[in-house]
Amino acid sequence: MDGKPLGEAEIIARKLEKAGVDVARRHVFLCADRENPKCADAERAMAAWAHLKDGLKRRGLSEKGGVLRTRVGCLRICEGGPIAVVYPEGIWYRACDPPVLDRIMDEHLVGGRPVEEFVIARHALTDGGEE
């Protein structure tokens, strides 16, 4: 290092690298709003989020492990939560408490098979174009 402060582009590049964006194969979004929870109470939702973060780490899936995770305030279902969605497949799940999240991590994220009994929707996002 030459001692110069990092520019914004360098800081962003380092954060992208640290998050593992370049090697990600899947991205999990989980609704867990501390302030205004609707589909599960805040304590339950935050426990689910903590369990997902910890479970991905324990399985070696976070950071450079190929699975991105994002906590969101609401996925606009607001019933039967916590709700999660896994991309790129676009598999939506209900009741994402720790035991269900363990199954999603083991069976879907590791094994490649969605956990059918908790799937509420399937819709992969595509514009039909090429990369």
Ligand code: FES
């Ligand atoms: S609060 Fe969970 S989907 Fe809206």
